[in-house]
Amino acid sequence: MTLALPVRAAETEHRALLRTARDVAEDLAADAIARDRTGAPPLDEAARLREAGLLAALTPPGPDRGTDWRTGCAVIREISAADSSVGEVLARHYANAWSGRFFADGPRADELEEESLRGQWLWTGALRGPAPEDGTGPADLTLRRRGTGYLISGRRAVATAVTVADQILVDALCPATGDVLVLRIAPGARGVSLEPAPDRLGQRVAGAGELVLDRVTVPARLILGRRPQDEEPAAPGTALAGPALRLALCHVGLGIVEGALTEARDLSRGGHGHRSPGGDPDLLLTYGELATAAQTATAVVHRATDVLAAALGAGPHLGTGRHADTGPHLDHGARPGTGAHLGTDDPATVAALVATAENVTSKAALDITTRVLELADAPGLDRFWRNARVLTAHHPATTRLRSIGEHYLNASHRVVAAAFH
Known part of the structure; x- marks a missing residue:
């Protein structure tokens, strides 16, 4: 009891x-x-x-x-x-x-x-490595030693809450040491400018914009730690940072799917659809297809959520604790806090499942939000399609699929992890 x-x-x-x-x-x-x-x-x-x-x-x-x-x-x-x-x-x-x-x-x-x-801080951030994805060009944010801390300069796009957040998390290159450090920026600090991005296609209220830093002082207490470079192995807990964010965004995608289907269904029931909901077999078929796609995406995302929850429950401080190095052995049914050990290959399993969830959810969100526009005619219904487009636009499916294939075929964890930086 x-x-x-x-x-x-x-x-x-x-x-x-x-x-x-x-x-x-x-x-x-x-x-x-x-x-x-x-x-x-x-x-x-x-x-x-x-x-x-x-x-x-x-x-x-x-x-x-x-x-x-x-x-x-x-x-x-x-x-x-x-x-x-x-x-x-x-x-x-x-x-x-x-x-x-x-x-x-x-x-x-x-x-x-x-x-x-x-x-009651509101967090946002943009962790994406020291250089553009193609590996060319200079770093967008750079650090320079100053006493026990640093000066940081440069600019970076931030996807949400850029002008309203209390803490903005970024990573930046220190040329003197070659380290990429993860740190937090207080928006009110001297030298910090925040530029909102107006007139977006979708996710218009998310508060996207740019963070501009001009020799901003970063004391040592604002440095969280070091982010491994792309070719450098990460601690198992640290490797979960990217998949955790991507999976959280998968749940945003599921929300878009649920909201679009619910609103279209209510419009159809209320007689505002393009066709009468009565016994139209084509309409029933369409809703059946869309509901099935939504439930499939939900099932895939829930499985990834359970596995990541088990991984996050492996210890209170994932990035720095000691972990067993005996290969993948996550208990996919474990609950957070059960003390399951996190092995060095376990983040690859998590990342592959999250990549699968992201791929399925992106496809479902784009397909469903497009097709509901054919089912009902009402102001604002298009926002679901616009939001889905913006949410999924910067994560190409081909990259995810290659990473999933690499993990499945060669049991590789390096490529999958790289896809989430």
Whole structure:
């Protein structure tokens, strides 16, 4: 009986958090079309998330704080079905809030999470390596030693909340040492400029823009840790950082799918579709196909979510702890906090499953949001297609498929990991 009490308490907290997420989603859905048309920075949206306690809740789990990975992703999906721009803000906040565990040592990670919780920080970030993806050209952000800290200069695109976030996570090259360091930038610091990106095709309320840094002082306490270079093996926990963000965004994609199908179905039932919903066999066939595609994507994403949740439960500080080096042995049914060991090859298994989830979800989101426009005619229905296009535009399917094939055929973990930088 004593063992059942913590489980029941966790289930109660899980249900309460999802109820809160549904309440916020209903509030966001009421004016989603108007806010999408305006495309303003998400000041009001961030305030709604903060007032509801979602920013504080969606942080890594610890004693009397945070949310486990499965529940956090369920909240992201709920919000995304109502407004995927806000869902992406929350997804990137949650994934970046884990960065202390991915990159920092144990005490620093604990301190950072407690400070974030006290301040109810909204996180965003752009970790993408020191140079463009084709490997040419100079680094966009560079560090120079100054005393015990650094000066950082350059500019970088940020996908969400660039003008409203409390902490912006970036990685930057230090030419003197060749190290790529992961650090956080406070938007109000001297030398920091924030430039919003207006008139986006989709995800208009996500608050995308550019971070511009002019000799900004970075004291040592703002350095989380070191990010391995592309050819350098990463600690197993550190290698989960990329897949964690990508999987959180998969849940945004699922939210877009659910929101588009629900809105189209309600329009068809209300007589606003292009065809009567009565007994039209073609209409029933179409909805059957779309519902099947949505459920297939959901199943694939849920499997990846379970496996990543087990990996994140392997230890409280993933990036710096010691891990067994005996090959893949994740218990795919394990719950976070069970103490499962994370082997050096396990991140490859996680990354391959996340790449599969991303591929299936991207295809489903683009297909479903296109086809619902043929089923119903109503203002604002096109926002789902626009949002899906923007969310998936920068991650080519061919790269993911080659990485999945490399992992499947050659049991390689290097290529899969590289696909997520």
